[in-house]
Amino acid sequence: MEFIIDHECFNKTISDVTKAVSLKTPFPILAGIKIIAFDHCLVLVGSNSDMIIERVIPLTIDGVKVLEIYQPGSVVISAKFLSGLVKKLPNKIHINVNEKQFVTIQSGEIVTNLNGFYSEEYPSLPLFDETDYIEIPSVVLMEIIEQTVFAVAKSESRPVLTGVNMIFKENQLTCVATNSQRLALRKYAIESSINGSFTVPGTSLSELMKLINNESGVIQLFVIDNYMIFKSTTTLLYTRLIAGTYPNVFELLPNHSKTIIPLNRKQLLKGIDRACLFANEWKNNNVNLEIIDGSKIKISSNSSEIGKIEETQPIKAINGDRDLRISLDGSFLMDALKVIKDEEIKVSFGGTMRPIFIEPVDHSSSLHLISPVRSYY
Amino acid sequence: MEFIIDHECFNKTISDVTKAVSLKTPFPILAGIKIIAFDHCLVLVGSNSDMIIERVIPLTIDGVKVLEIYQPGSVVISAKFLSGLVKKLPNKIHINVNEKQFVTIQSGEIVTNLNGFYSEEYPSLPLFDETDYIEIPSVVLMEIIEQTVFAVAKSESRPVLTGVNMIFKENQLTCVATNSQRLALRKYAIESSINGSFTVPGTSLSELMKLINNESGVIQLFVIDNYMIFKSTTTLLYTRLIAGTYPNVFELLPNHSKTIIPLNRKQLLKGIDRACLFANEWKNNNVNLEIIDGSKIKISSNSSEIGKIEETQPIKAINGDRDLRISLDGSFLMDALKVIKDEEIKVSFGGTMRPIFIEPVDHSSSLHLISPVRSYY
Known part of the structure; x- marks a missing residue:
């Protein structure tokens, strides 16, 4: 097996497949990357007990030649050393593997020798029907x-x-x-x-x-x-x-709500983020939401030892019951608010001890449910 | 005590003095930042058993007003909460401390209350003669x-x-x-x-x-x-x-050398960095240097299990003995090579078991000494 490869392209691919390689395995071959040189491409494989990542490097990328295969073949090389080494090599990389799986990696004046593993000893990949997807x-x-x-x-x-x-x-x-x-x-x-x-x-x-x-x-x-x-x-x-x-x-999804409030996602997220500052001190992340005067939402949290933080944000409209007070895990709220793509959301409340329900105003293809926590304030 | 401050400027200064604050102290006041409002500036102090950092914020920075003092005074506030909070506040920050050291921090609609500490209970700073420096x-x-x-x-x-x-x-x-x-x-x-x-x-x-x-x-x-x-x-x-x-x-500095070689700092650094890849595997970082044919330096390291790496770099000149072979801790070599400002250095060797000596070619205001390690190759 022998090939010459662009070092940047090789480095990127090694780093991608290494994500699947478990470095703590008791079997050294499983801590390796399997490299297969075909006539027209190079394939790198990394795996652990949960997943397998396979990446293909073609001969040219965007019209630029990145790979020359001189002799097809395969080998398994320690992921840790291969990735560490390739990062530090300056030029094109020339790899040569002899029949004893002895690997020579050369880049300019720099020559490295490594003992490789026989690729036949590497676990084979699950087979699948390429037409059914x-x-x-x-x-x-x-x-x-x-x-x-x-x-x-x-x-x-x-x-x-x-x-x-x-x-x-x-x-x-x-x-x-x-x-x-x-x-x-x-x-x-x-x-x-x-x-x-x-x-x-x-x-x-x-x-x-x-x-x-x-x-x-x-x-x-x-x-x-x-x-x-x-x-x-x-x-x-x-x-x-x-x-x-x-x-x-x-079965858990609520089918009716006592109160529905439209809110701006980013503004709510910032408020919850600030309230979480003290909430963290409790080990849990309790943040309190309360409707004030039927026109504002108060976001607060307190720690008796240190102090409290509160802010109010205006609400454009309220549908349903105007009396609301609920405590939630602020970090769960933030996680949900961060991944919603829409800026305008509606938050539905079923009562102090029922989960809240967050979805975009315009559609319901994505939704989030968060259970309340018992509060002591 | 009352003042209004630009939140970015406050944030930066808090983060600077917090570096001296030990958050693990058993005395809560020592995990705090002392804030002193004078008529013309604000002073923040953070300290631990090893050091004290004091920073001054004037009323204006580069002609821009950043601070308004309404009432001088002082207080100590938990560094963790103050820094966490100020990072998340959007606008100018209004701080008010009453006689019971109860702190109100307001920014727009966001109001935070904290219990402060009496600044009199904070350790006083060492006095020094401001004219003798x-x-x-x-x-x-x-x-x-x-x-x-x-x-x-x-x-x-x-x-x-x-x-x-x-x-x-x-x-x-x-x-x-x-x-x-x-x-x-x-x-x-x-x-x-x-x-x-x-x-x-x-x-x-x-x-x-x-x-x-x-x-x-x-x-x-x-x-x-x-x-x-x-x-x-x-x-x-x-x-x-x-x-x-x-x-x-x-007394340790060598007064004569067997061999002196001028080298390019960056090139040597890169070579040592590559050789350290395998050296790490030994738990120590042994890298071998050897003069080859009186014209090249060979940088190598090997681990019998995994393989070996070697490269040669040309040498412009050699003064003294041309027979040289030494093993060194590669990480110590790299540390020294990284901080030297000059590009051309000279490396002096006293023998296989004597320390090497690195200094810029042009002057000797900075120098580095590294002891060899016994090698087994």
Whole structure:
């Protein structure tokens, strides 16, 4: 195996696939990157127990030659050393691997020798039917993930809640994430050949967002036994699915509200952010919302030891009951307000001990539910 | 006490003095910032057991009004909350403190109440004679600190080595830092009224660099009992001195060399950086230097498990013995090469088990000493 590659392009690709490489594995080969040189491209693979990332480098990018293959072949090289080394090499990189998997990496006067691993010993990738997929525009898929993945449970106590539940049904994709105190939901119309409910690890989706970030075009989704596969022109991400039944969250969604208030998203977000300053001191993040004189919303938090902060924001309209007082986890509120794209939102309240419900004023393709906390003020 | 202040200017100053505030102290008042409103300025003070930072905000900065004092007075406010809060306030900030030290911070519709502390209970600052000082241009002092402070010992086992030794003698300032494996030394001609040797904590000097960074003008240095004081127009930093006798490092400086090689600083630095990639794997950072054919220097490191890296760089000239092979801690070499300002340096070798000696080709006001390590290759 022998090739010469542009060092910037190589560096970027190594850094992308390294995101899937677990450096703490007891098997040195799994801490490596598999490199396969074909006649017309180079493929790099990194994997851990949850996901596999595969990236393809073509011979030319935007008309510029970045790769010359002299002899096809494959090898596995320690991800840590390869990435550390390639970052520091100044020029084009010449890689040569002999039949004993002894790797020589040369760049100008700099020569490095590494012991590689036989690529046959590297786990083989799951096979999938390349003709059976759903297409989603890359930008849309990224938005769907961004608007839900933050809400997954961080604790592993109910593993199924650490993933985003993707439901394909009746030409609609519904994505839901919840940690049982808050919930994020996003719907999107698709032409679907797949039907079913799949729970994808939040960590894999977060990695996918970083990999695909700013890529135009479409993403193809494939589902096989225990894997979902996301494929763009240069990238393949295989993610393990989480086993177990996802709770039926649709039962939780409120069907009536006592009070509905339209609010400006950014202004509310800034207010909650300030109120969280003291809220953090309580270890929880309690922030109080209260309607004042039927025309203003008071955002406050207090810590008896240190002090209190409060501000009022005008409300344009109130529908329903004008008497309202509720305490919420301010950080959950902020998370939801940050990912909504629309500037005008409506917030629906069912009462002091019922969850609040946030959605854009204009449509209901995205919504957020936040449970109140008992307050002591 | 009452004043209105520009929030950006207030924010910057709070963040500067907070660097001296220890947030882990058992005494809440010491985790606070002392604010003193005079008729013509506002003074903020933060302190910990090692240093005190005092910053002055005048009524106008560059002709722009930033401060209006309505009633002089003083108070101590929790640094954590004051800095967190002021960062998030949008407008001019109105602060009012009543006789019970109850603080009201208002900015537009946002009102915060905090319990302050009586400033009389805050430790008083050391007094010093404002007429007895040495002046050093700010830019020069920053360079002197940068070129020495990195070399202090990180371990507290010999406290005196965690500081930079500043020796004022015969109209010369000599600054030395060493962790006993490497040493950095910088000389500077001054007109000195002070004579003596003072050891200043490395941490205080690092903070001073950040505070004074980019400030033009001069810094005044004062020495009192256990403190050294650095004063610019807007900033005062008091630092505790480290007790104990600093070792006489001048005895260590080599008085003859077997081999002297002129080298380009940046090129050598990049080579050492690459070689350190494998060196890190050994837990120590051994990098080997060797003269090849009397015309090149070979930089290499190896780890039997993973592989090896080597490169050769041309040498313009060699003075002395052409047979040289030495192993050094690569990170110490890099630290020294990074702070030297000149591009052309000379490296002097006394033999395989003797320290190497790096200084600019043109002058000897700055020099670096690095002890070799025993190598096993």
